[in-house]
Amino acid sequence: MPAKEIIDLRSDTVTLPTEEMLDAIRHAELGDDVFGEDPTVNRLEKLAAERMGKEAALLVTSGTQANLISLMSNTKRGELVILEAESHMYWYEVGGISMIAGLLPWPVKSRLGALDPEDVEAAIRPQNIHFPKPALICIENTHNRHGGTIITPDQIRAISGVALAHGLKLYMDGARIFNAAVALKVDVKKFTKHVDNLMFCLSKSLCCPVGSLLVGTSEFIEKSRKFRKALGGGMRQAGIIAAPGIVALERMIDRLEEDHRNARHLAEGIAKIEGIQIDLSCVQTNIVCFDISGLGASDDLFLSTLKQKGILALTVAKNKVRMVTHKGVEKEHVEKSIAAIESISNELHLN
Ligand code: TLP
Numbered sequence: 001m002p003a004k005e006i007i008d009l010r011s012d013t014v015t016l017p018t019e020e021m022l023d024a025i026r027h028a029e030l031g032d033d034v035f036g037e038d039p040t041v042n043r044l045e046k047l048a049a050e051r052m053g054k055e056a057a058l059l060v061t062s063g064t065q066a067n068l069i070s071l072m073s074n075t076k077r078g079e080l081v082i083l084e085a086e087s088h089m090y091w092y093e094v095g096g097i098s099m100i101a102g103l104l105p106w107p108v109k110s111r112l113g114a115l116d117p118e119d120v121e122a123a124i125r126p127q128n129i130h131f132p133k134p135a136l137i138c139i140e141n142t143h144n145r146h147g148g149t150i151i152t153p154d155q156i157r158a159i160s161g162v163a164l165a166h167g168l169k170l171y172m173d174g175a176r177i178f179n180a181a182v183a184l185k186v187d188v189k190k191f192t193k194h195v196d197n198l199m200f201c202l203s204k205s206l207c208c209p210v211g212s213l214l215v216g217t218s219e220f221i222e223k224s225r226k227f228r229k230a231l232g233g234g235m236r237q238a239g240i241i242a243a244p245g246i247v248a249l250e251r252m253i254d255r256l257e258e259d260h261r262n263a264r265h266l267a268e269g270i271a272k273i274e275g276i277q278i279d280l281s282c283v284q285t286n287i288v289c290f291d292i293s294g295l296g297a298s299d300d301l302f303l304s305t306l307k308q309k310g311i312l313a314l315t316v317a318k319n320k321v322r323m324v325t326h327k328g329v330e331k332e333h334v335e336k337s338i339a340a341i342e343s344i345s346n347e348l349h350l351n
Contacts, residue, residue, distance in 0.1 A: 005310060006310055006311075006312060007310060007311045007312070007329065007333045007336060007337055008312045009311065009312060009313050009323035009324055009325070009329065009337065010312050010313060010314045010322075010324065011204075011314070011324050011326075012176075012204050012205040012259070012286060012324045012325070012326035013203055013204055014326070015205075015207045015326050015327050015328060016207070016209070016328075017207060017208065017209050017244050018207055018244075018247070018252075018327075020247050020251065021207065021208065021209075021243070021244035021247045021248075022244075024243035024244055024246065024247050025240050025243050025244060027243075028040045028239040028240055028242070028243035029239060030237040030239040030240065031237065031239070032236050032237065033059075033234070033235055033236060033237070033238045033239070034229070034234045034235075034236060038236075038237060038238055038239045038242070039239070040238075040239030040240075040242045040243050040246070041059050041238050041239055041241075041242040043242070043246060044057075044059060044213070044242035044243075044245045044246050044249075045057040045058060045059060045213070045242075047246060047249055048200075048213040048215055048245075048249065049215055051188060051189075051249060052188065052189065052192045052198065052200075052215040053189040053192055053193065054192065054197070054198075054215045054216050054217065055216070055217050055218045055221070056215070056216065056217065056218045056220075056221035056222075057213045057214065057215045057221065058213065058214045058215075058221050058224050058225055058228065059211055059212075059213055059235075059238060059241065059242055059245070060199075060211070060212050060213070060214055060228055060233055061210065061211065061212070061233050061235070062201075062203070062210070062211075062212055063088070063173070063175045063199060063201045063203075063204070063212045064092075064093045064094075064096070065212070065228070065231060065233055066173075066199035066201075066212040066213070066214045067088070067089050067093060067096075067173055067199060068093065068096045068097075068100060068101060068231065069214060069224045069227045069228055069231065069233075070171050070197060070199060070214060070224065071089075071096075071097055071101040071103060071136070071171075072100075072101050072224075072227045073197075073220055073223040073224045073227060074135065074136045074169045074171055074196070074197070074220075075101070075103055075135040075136050075169075076135070077101070077102035077103070078102060078103070078104075078132055078133075079103055079104070079132055079133050079134065079135035079136070080103065080104045080105075080106050080131070080132040080133065080134045080135065081097065081103050081104070081105050081106060081134075081135065081136045081137075081138060082106045082108055082120060082123050082124070082134060082136070082137045082138070082168075083105055083106070083107060083108070083137070083138040083139075084107070084108060084109075084110050084113060084115055084138070084139065084140060084143070085107035085108060085109045085110070086110075086113065086143070086145035086146060087107075087138065087140045087143075087145070087173065088140060088144050088145070088173060088175070089105075089138055089140070089173060090105055090107055091145065100231075103135075104132050106123055106134070108120060108123050110146075112143070112146050112147075112149045112281075112282060113140060113141075113142075113143025113145075113146035113149045113151060114143075114149070114151045114152075114155045115137075115139060115155075115159055117158045117159055117161065117162050120137060120159060120162045121162050124162070124166050124168070134166065134168055135168060135169065136168055136169045136170075136171055137159060137162070137163050137168055137169070137170050137171070138170075138171045138172070138173060139151055139156065139159060139170070139171075139172050139173070139195070140172070140173040140174075140175075141156075141172055141173070141174050141176070141177055141180050141191060142176045142177070142179050142180050142183075142284070142285050142287070144175070144176075144287070145316060146282060147279075147282040147283065147284075147287050147288070147289040147322075148176070148179065148263070148282075148283070148284060148285035148286055148287030148288075148324075149282055149284050149285075150180045150183055150184060150284050150285065151180070151191075152184070153186070153190040153191055153193070153194070156170075156172070156191060156193075156194045156195060157193075157194045159194075160194035160195065169196045169197075170194065170195045170196050171195060171196065171197055171198065172191070172192070172195040172197075172198035172199075173198070173199060174191065174192070174198045174199060174200045175199070175200060175201040175204055175212070176200075176201070176204055176205055176285065176286075177191055177192075177198065177200045178200065178205070178206065178253050178256060179205060179256050179259075179260070179285040179286055180285065181253075182253060182254070182256040182257055182260070183256075183257075183260055183284055183285050192215070196216060196217075196220070197214065197215060197216025197217070197220050198214075198215055198216070199212050199213060199214045199215070200212065200213055200215070202244070202245045202248050205252075205256060205259060205286060205326055205327075206248035206249075206252045206253070207244075207248060207252055207326075207327050208241075208244045208245055208248050209241075209244065210241050211241045211242070211245055213245070252327075255327065256285075256286070259285075259286040259325040259326055259327070259329070260284075260285055260286055260325075262286075262325040262329055262330075262331060262334050263283055263285065263286045263287065263288050263323075263324075263325045264283055265331065265334050266288050266323060266325065266334045266337060266338065267280055267283040267288045267290075268280070269334070269335070269338030270288065270290055270338060270341060273338075273341055273342050273345045274294070274345050274349060275292065275294035275295035275296070275345045275348065275349065276290050276291070276292060276294060276295070276341065276345065277290065277291040277293070277294060278290040278291070286324055286325045286326065287322060287323075287324050288322070288323045288324070288325075289316065289320055289321065289322050289323075290320070290321055291319055291320055291321075292319050292320075292321055293319040295344070295345060295348050296348060297344075297348055299315045299318065299319060299321075302321065302344065303315065303321075305344050305347075306340060306341070306344065309340040309343070309344075310336075310340075311336070311337050311340050323337065
């Protein structure tokens with residue numbers, strides 16, 4: 001937690017690198033990665049590919065860049081991409097899917113983030129002079145806007161059946177895929193087995209200051225390397241980014257269980273507060289979303305009052321607040337947060 005004991009629950013992106021990561025950065029062996037000569041980047045990419053059970057990996061600057069590159073590598077301009085209607089790629093990536101990749105996004109609604117194979121099938125229209133060619137299906141795991149929900153390996157397999165039947169590729173925005181694997185206590189490869197390629201983030205919940213990895217076949221990664229360069233993402237001594245990434249993959253994954261326990265504790269505490277509505281079945285990993293309409297306060301008033309009490313959160317829709325647990329958020333911070341929300345609820349109900 002930063003000084004002044006602010007409890008920052010806006011995102012798991014706010015974490016600072018651990019001492020071990022800073023040491024790793026200080027001692028990283030470096031080279032020019034555009035020439036493929038940074039040994040630390042090469043080590044991280046090899047490790048990431050092995051962990052995910054794929055042939056190769058590529059270090060990129062951010063989750064958004066990873067998603068954009070994968071769109072470009074998996075498709076041709078003018079094609080159609082089926083994605084979940086609340087997905088990060090559709091909501092939060094500045095429309096790069098159309099602006100830069102030149103694709104038509106085709107959003108499909110889901111329950112808790114898991115696309116129904118029948119809905120995906122229905123979205124794949126027959127070949128017709130009027131329609132763009134469908135090329136790719138994208139899933140998100142865990143699903144951010146649905147509250148950190150897990151798309152299970154069985155659900156992924158079912159979608160991959162539809163993709164295979166129609167000759168489409170299947171991509172996974174796995175920004176928080178290790179949260180899913182830890183929560184279900186299964187090897188992450190169970191989630192990656194049925195997708196053609198994926199990305200995961202080092203900078204979310206794993207405490208790295210920057211970086212994401214794209215993972216897939218060697219051919220996909222070589223294509224992606226070229227797009228990364230075109231997008232200005234060819235970095236030089238990127239080993240300073242890769243070094244904490246190696247620490248993350250070796251040491252930061254098992255502790256995610258703690259974040260999940262804290263999120264559950266937070267959710268259960270919030271559920272008892274008058275004026276708050278929360279669907280506990282959505283709280284599956286480290287994200288807690290709840291509805292404050294019963295409090296009768298505007299989002300701004302709620303967030304600013306919370307801030308005065310030393311707690312930061314975000315709204316993700318009108319009356320919908322999001323809190324995310326991460327390294328540095330301890331049980332006592334969770335309890336303080338529950339107490340703060342309770343006191344806001346009491347103050348509002350007294351007035
Ligand atoms: N998510 C951020 C914000 O952009 C909303 C957050 O605080 O949760 N995919 C998923 C599922 C994500 O949650 C995010 C970031 C990204 C991609 C993009 O990653 P970055 O921020 O590294 O570009």
